Amino acid sequence: MSATILDGNKIASEIRAEVAAEAKLLAEAGMRPGLAVVLVGHNPASEIYVRGKVKSCEEVGIYSEKHTPADSVSTAELLSLVDQLNRRDEIDGILVQLPLPPQVDSKRVLMAVDPAKDVDGFHPMNVGFLSTQRPGLVPCTPGGIIEMLKRSHIPIAGQEAVVVGRSDIVGKPMGMLLINANATVTVCHSKTRDLPGVCRRADILVAAIGRAGMITRDFVRPGATVIDVGMNKITDRAEFDRYFKANEKREQAFLKNGSTLDGDVHPEVAAIAGALTPVPGGVGPLTIAMLMSNTVRAAKLRRGSAVPVG
Numbered sequence: 001m002s003a004t005i006l007d008g009n010k011i012a013s014e015i016r017a018e019v020a021a022e023a024k025l026l027a028e029a030g031m032r033p034g035l036a037v038v039l040v041g042h043n044p045a046s047e048i049y050v051r052g053k054v055k056s057c058e059e060v061g062i063y064s065e066k067h068t069p070a071d072s073v074s075t076a077e078l079l080s081l082v083d084q085l086n087r088r089d090e091i092d093g094i095l096v097q098l099p100l101p102p103q104v105d106s107k108r109v110l111m112a113v114d115p116a117k118d119v120d121g122f123h124p125m126n127v128g129f130l131s132t133q134r135p136g137l138v139p140c141t142p143g144g145i146i147e148m149l150k151r152s153h154i155p156i157a158g159q160e161a162v163v164v165g166r167s168d169i170v171g172k173p174m175g176m177l178l179i180n181a182n183a184t185v186t187v188c189h190s191k192t193r194d195l196p197g198v199c200r201r202a203d204i205l206v207a208a209i210g211r212a213g214m215i216t217r218d219f220v221r222p223g224a225t226v227i228d229v230g231m232n233k234i235t236d237r238a239e240f241d242r243y244f245k246a247n248e249k250r251e252q253a254f255l256k257n258g259s260t261l262d263g264d265v266h267p268e269v270a271a272i273a274g275a276l277t278p279v280p281g282g283v284g285p286l287t288i289a290m291l292m293s294n295t296v297r298a299a300k301l302r303r304g305s306a307v308p309v310g
Contacts, residue, residue: 002270003226003269004275005276005277005278006152006227006275006276006282008148008278008282008283008284009285011147011148011151011152011285012285012289015286015290016060018293019060019293020060022296023060026299027061031299032061032062032063033062033092033093033298034093035063035092036064036066036067036088037054038067038069038078038082038085038094039067040070040071040073040078040097040100040101040104042071043099049097050066053288053291054066056288056289060292062292062295062296067085071101073104074104075103079112082112085117086112086114086117089303091117092299093117093118093298094118095119095120096113096120110122111124115136115137119137120139120291121139121140121143121294122168122169127168130173130176136301137301138294140287140288141170141174141287143290143294144287145206145229147286148227148277152275154275156181158183159184159204160184160186161203161206162185162186162199162201163175163186163187164207164208164209165188165189165206165209166189178204195219200220202224203224204225205219205224205227207229207265208229210230211230211232212230212243212262213242213262213263213264214265215265215266215269219269223272223273226265226269226275226276228263228265228276232263232264233259233260233261234254234260243262243266247267261279262279263282265279
């Protein structure tokens with residue numbers, strides 16, 4: 001058996017095309033969706049992420065603006081900026097790029113974002129909407145995974161799903177979305193007994209733990225759908241050989257760049273899974289696509305439109 005590879009780039013492209021069509025309709029009605037991104041300081045990884053988000057906005061017809069306070073910004077100053085953005089009607093989404101500097105109270109800043117503009121879906125009010133199946137904004141990565149499963153015609157209702165990881169950003173909302181889609185869900189963590197045995201029960205296994213290659217074939221039931229949320233940078237030669245020794249394409253990239261990306265799922269799982277997301281090119285592209293989708297959804301929920309809210 002060789003797993004069907006779930007192409008995140010292809011599905012993200014489909015979502016972006018749909019978002020662009022919706023954004024065009026809204027703009028024609030005088031309500032162009034708008035996204036404000038707050039990027040503090042000069043974190044190289046954050047700058048790359050934000051550039052990708054701004055570029056995606058341009059491609060789908062969403063107005064975007066970037067705010068770049070200095071590393072020395074205080075909590076009060078950031079709260080003032082968020083308050084200003086909350087008050088602007090043409091801004092439908094506010095994204096505060098994490099991490100924030102140590103002197104900033106990140107929780108206070110995130111809590112200050114108007115829940116109606118919380119396109120990350122992290123605000124407790126949106127978490128409550130998700131848990132009670134009310135219209136709201138859903139965290140982008142879990143939302144993208146559900147889209148991937150649906151668009152790949154992978155059944156969710158009645159299936160046994162296991163989520164490895166209980167973060168507020170992925171694990172918990174992922175579990176809730178799967179429950180809302182009528183799966184039977186187990187959320188695992190560091191205290192779970194017999195983790196491989198629990199994972200082997202899964203028809204759908206979501207790995208979101210941030211440990212390279214932890215999910216080996218011993219964790220996977222043959223034929224299961226395996227969703228790899230991990231994005232781990234491999235720079236050590238011995239570690240590279242443990243995962244990709246016979247992979248010539250990866251070898252060339254590793255020698256050129258001095259690193260490669262690996263997920264939480266060991267490459268050997270491809271031999272027994274029914275379907276598998278690659279890293280890179282799996283879940284990652286869906287996250288930004290769903291951010292665009294959330295911005296358009298926020299515009300429709302906030303400002304009203306003849307375009308139905310999905």
